Amino acid sequence: MNARTTTLVGATAAAAALALALTGCSGAGSGASAAQGPELPTGDEISTTVDAKLTALLPDELVEKGRLDIALDIPFPPMAMYDETNRPVGFDPELARLLGQKLGIDVSLNKQAFDSVIPSLQANKNDLIMSGMNDTPERQETLSFVDYTHGGFAILVQAGNEVGVTTQQDLCGKTVAVQKATVQGELLRAMECDGDPVTVTELPSDLDAQTALRAGKSDAYVADAVVAEYVAATTDDGEAFDVVRDPENPAGFNPVYSGIGILKEDAELVEAVRQALQALIDEGAYQQVLERNNIAAYAVESAEVNQGAAQ
Incomplete structure (x- = not known):
């Protein structure tokens, strides 16, 4: 666990709360960075609130960087697509923004060809994959999956x-x-x-x-x-x-299960994302994102890791 100070957690929470108040004006899109403003829900997207206990689970290097870099293949509707303003929307971008809110950290959504998403993590260009990726034993040799849908x-x-x-x-x-x-x-x-x-x-x-x-x-x-x-x-x-x-x-x-792919060695990040997803499931925000994108039939009941190995 990351032993962050109470002051830093409080500052992160305050910043997130301020950003939430401004979500109607946020125009950050694919590849948004902290300098451009946080990648947050806009319009009728689902919103949530920061949980300082979950923020404290994030690895120190991510806290220092100030954002989560997320690889996604786009367009891949309904998992990911662009709206009329060229903003990434769909299940993966919208859930990614919610996870960032819950964890109190900005997210950068980075377009990546599907066959290069895993190499992008290995090259430290991205921290996790949110691209409708199936959780398989073969991929588990490299990744851990926080599973978020189940279907064929x-x-x-x-x-x-x-x-x-x-x-x-x-x-x-x-x-x-x-x-x-x-x-x-x-x-x-x-x-x-x-x-x-x-x-x-x-x-x-x-x-x-x-x-x-x-x-x-x-x-x-x-x-x-x-x-x-x-x-x-x-x-x-x-x-x-x-x-x-x-x-x-x-x-x-x-x-099969599909989920968020994270390098196996990044165990702290895996657990932080798992707990953040569980919090979104518990509060109903996860189900709302599924329903917004017409895929509620493929929901998981709880946030679990590497269920693909048991199939």
């Missing part, structure tokens, strides 16, 4: 489903587009098929994978259920894609 992946096909995909097994012999470096690609390649295997097309961004399906370059697109449901509901007013719904997998195929 979903399959999208072009409207009308002329390819006839009704179950996960129907993807055998088909070409499926996914974002590069995602768990979905690994799961599809590992599927046992009676005939031809799944042909997995990995593309740089999630939007590229969606575009491949729209252009007929793939038979299906696979992503986390929270993302796929949003894409299906919003693209061409819901007329572009159909979601393949399997009654045997109502929460999506191969349900």
Whole structure:
């Protein structure tokens, strides 16, 4: 635990309270730093209050730096996207701002390609990842996860489903587009098929994978259920894609935990973030952010670490 003085904690809390009073004027966006003003909720975003006991859990080097640098892949709706003012919104940015408020520290939201988010932590460019990242045993070799959602992946096909995909097994012999470096690609390649295997097309961004399906370059697109449901509901007013719904997998195929990724050796930060998330769960702010982004069905009941290992 960081042995900070009462004076410093009080000053941080006072600064946070002052900033909260000014949230309606805050214009900080992606990559905001302490010099530009804190990255805080604006408009109708959910707000919370600082907890000095949680502030005291932060590692000394972060207190000295004065902010949490957070890597996120954007756009990746509904997890992260830009609003009309180019401000990051969605589940990850909004939860990140809440965690910063609760911990009494500024946050800087830094756009990062998904396949480079872990290297950005290893290079000390970012402190944690908030990018809808699945908690897997393989990633736990490098990261600890504070899990914040639980759900599977979903399959999208072009409207009308002329390819006839009704179950996960129907993807055998088909070409499926996914974002590069995602768990979905690994799961599809590992599927046992009676005939031809799944042909997995990995593309740089999630939007590229969606575009491949729209252009007929793939038979299906696979992503986390929270993302796929949003894409299906919003693209061409819901007329572009159909979601393949399997009654045997109502929460999506191969349900997994996703969460906030932090380097394993940063144990103090892991615990500070875990307790801050638990506080947001207890007060209801976490549930409000889920509901704002239409992903309440994928909530976790408590803030736990590395639940992916037990799946």
